[in-house]
Amino acid sequence: MSACEDLAMAPRDIEPLPPTDGCADCLAQGRRDWVHLRICLDCGHIGCCDNSPQRHATAHFHNSSHPVIRSYEPGEDWRWCFVHEVMG
Numbered sequence: 001m002s003a004c005e006d007l008a009m010a011p012r013d014i015e016p017l018p019p020t021d022g023c024a025d026c027l028a029q030g031r032r033d034w035v036h037l038r039i040c041l042d043c044g045h046i047g048c049c050d051n052s053p054q055r056h057a058t059a060h061f062h063n064s065s066h067p068v069i070r071s072y073e074p075g076e077d078w079r080w081c082f083v084h085e086v087m088g
Contacts, residue, residue, distance in 0.1 A: 006081045007088035010041045010068035013077070020072070023048035025056040036073050038080075042066035058082070 021027060023034040024046050034048030038057035043066060047057030057069050061082040070079045079088050 004081050004084040004086050004088070006067040006083055007079060007086065010079065010081075012079070013070060014039060014041060014044050017072070018044050018046070020046045022046070023052070023054070023056050025059070026052075026054055029054070036071070038069040039072045040064070040066045041068045041070055041079065046072060 017039065020037070022032060023037060026032065026034050026048055031054065034052040034054070036049040036051065038047055038049055039045070040047070040060055043064070045060050047060045048054055050058055060066065061069070067083045068079055068081050070077065081088065
């Protein structure tokens, strides 16, 4: 896995992880069709992955410029930098 300065500066996790009923934006739209969840390591926003119809985690990056997300799935702790397109 490649490193980047955004990944180096981002926390490994948000402690404690905020509880969620799912993708915040999907829930606000009355949707429940997300595939996997991602958490923004800058602000804690919970969004759906790019395999989900609405791709809210990526949309959050484009709206906020917060570069690093982490998987919110149980047992997964990988992070992704949208700016440099690397996993860490």
